[in-house]
Amino acid sequence: MHDPPSTEQRVLAMHNISKDFPGVRALDHVDFSLHGGEIHALVGENGAGKSTLIKVLTGIYACDEGCIELDGREVHVRSTRQMQDLGVACIYQELNLIPHFDVAQNIFLGAEPRGKLGLVRWSEMYREAERLLGTLGVSLDLRVPVRKLGFGQRQMVIIARALLHNPTIFVLDEPTAMLTRAEIGYLFGLLERLKEQGVGILYISHRMEEVFEIADRVTVMRDGKNVASLQVAETNPDQVISLMVGRQLDDMFPKTDLEIGPQLLAVGGMGDGALVQDVSFEVRAGQVVGIYGVLGSGTAELAGMLAGDRPLAAGKMLVRGEPTTFRSPHHALRDGIALIPKDRRDEGLVLSFTVRENMTLAGLGRWVSAGLIRSREEKAVTRDQIEALNVRTYGAEQVVQELSGGNQQKVVIAKAMLSQAQVYVFDEPTRGVDVGAKIEIYRLISRLLQGGAGVILFSSELPEILHITDRVMVMFRGRMVLDKLTQQTDADELLMYALKGEASETDVS
């Protein structure tokens, strides 16, 4: 499995790489290699060491042991700049762009064409940027500040910046997590072209279907070790997943049957006057209500309204039978309704706060007496939560910014649990997290239900909706067009309603 065809040149070899963090061995004697003209997928659960390996490769971290060879020559990595100059380009999950700089300025950030006296040659810069985007087949207004661009467009800016240096190794860290299907197709076309030019591509993903669509080889990491490197043609998703998780996946969607309890939340005729109209439903204890809809169908707005983020223009809400109104998320939480937002980096967490501070932020009043926080109790509660939710952190005092996406998600959920919420509104809880973390989130939902909570699940993943909800509703152009028990519907029906707002007998597309 380590024998490359002789026509391919090995552009990267990492030997015996180890890296320790306080209390954690992030990489444990990892070997990894990459050939020119190859797409090599790197998969593993959150915290398995993928990102650390990449950061060692790009020079952000120095490894404690092991060595790196580029084109057969050993390299002593000193800085990210050095690795860039040696042809290693990396697209990180966070798109590192300066928001108020325009497209061209961001592409050339740190590599501005300079004339005499260090003056930037602006016209040359814009010309080059134009040409570069042209070769990528992207049309973007070069003078628009990037904060006005969508995610996919920002990513193209980042890619253009990376390709500026004509890399021989191109690393992408979960590039598709936030992309639409069309954007993914576009990205894959681009990767194929780079591959033909002989660039070695290291592709980190947790989406099996993508790995099997585009990669030539796949390396699985678990607990900081390289568990296996396989030819994609000689393996299958199930094998890769069980290598990742280290166990079989028969219980991927745990669903325990529970007694449906009393009504926790009911909304009637709810609307915001624009994107959501006349929505009515109820949630009971022990019940998962799924809400499905394509982008722009109003699901995001509905989630915001339920969590007090968006004002109601019409309709009423009953919490445990009592009428109520929310003017802010604070009010919603007071009534026991917690939103676990999609964009946890922006909305769910204070990134510069520690795990403990974030977890207890919303319910802090419970640990205050005479105006002072009873810190011992606060710490004990935090420790319990870390353990119960299996948050991978080296302690309650780690800053959440340093956690991986799935673990940040768990902190958000812990925060809601500690504020004693009874209705949990999950907005795309498994987007951008790996298979193992997904299972953990499903288990968590099932635990919340056992504790007498109700769950509203906004999701665009049909398998998820079909497997874990009791009731499912479909939104189309701001209205509920379908409301059924999950057992009585199927993927085709849901999709049909989501795309057209009605069932159609004739259409087969």
Added chain:
Amino acid sequence: MKSNENVRRGAGDLIARYGTLGLMALVCLFLAISVPAFIQPSNLFDVLRQVAVVGIMACGLTYAVAAGGFDLSVGSVAALSTVFVAWLLVRNVPVLAALLVVLAVGAACGWANGLFCARLRIVPWVGTLATMLAVVGPQFMLTGGGSQIPGGLGPKQPLMDFLGKGFLGPVPVAALVMLLVAAVAEIVLSKTALGQHMYAAGGDRVAAETCGIDSRRVLWLAYIFSGVLAAGSGLLMAARMGLGQVRIGEPYLMDAIAAVFLGSTVIKEGRPHILGTIVGAIFMGIMFNGLTLLHTPYWGFYLFRGIMVFAAVALSGFRSR
């Protein structure tokens, strides 16, 4: 709904970009009507002359703020410059040499700020506050404990008099010096890669560093620029007053801060820039001039200064949201 939002954003944008200039125009109009002496060319040039010191100091501060730092020491460094240049000139040091030495001392103060706040990553409010206080020491050391260097600037100093009090036609030389400094500062900040990297480091340090920008280095340089320009503003102060005085620079710090933050609301989108800073400084100068012409009691100036700093920071903060 979408178009609505665009229209609103369009109008908001216009107000945000030109609001400060519009306000300045209104103030000028009001003063021109209520105090005719205001629009006399001699008065307007006098405003420019008075603005020169703050303007140069604020240009330096603009660098520190653009690169993600702050510099509370600029006023204090300027005061040190007045004292030090007087001390040198009284001792018959050639004037050009004296000017260069003082600028170098300013650079050293900026270097120290950079060491604290860029290298050691101490919060800039604290790190530069330390410099602000520390720099008072050498001032008293040089005066021997008095508030001024005895003997003014020593024997007759044609160059200093020209810089501080001279005119080219109707235009005060100090104002020209400020414009020259501002022009160079503007080019460095907005046209060079270094300036771009400063903005990048100030905008998102992590992003800048992943692009291979040494954000520590550019922030450090920004502090050095700030120190040099603070010293320069002190030289102009000394030239105008004809003496070196301990702790003379502190009120200017507030004006410089207000100028930078007001400036960041002018035309460009919510970040500090030199042109805006100069506009901000001139705006402040016009307001003070107006207060004088309207016979405002001295305590009113203090009140006004505080309000202006607050308003400027609030305005710019509003923009960056």
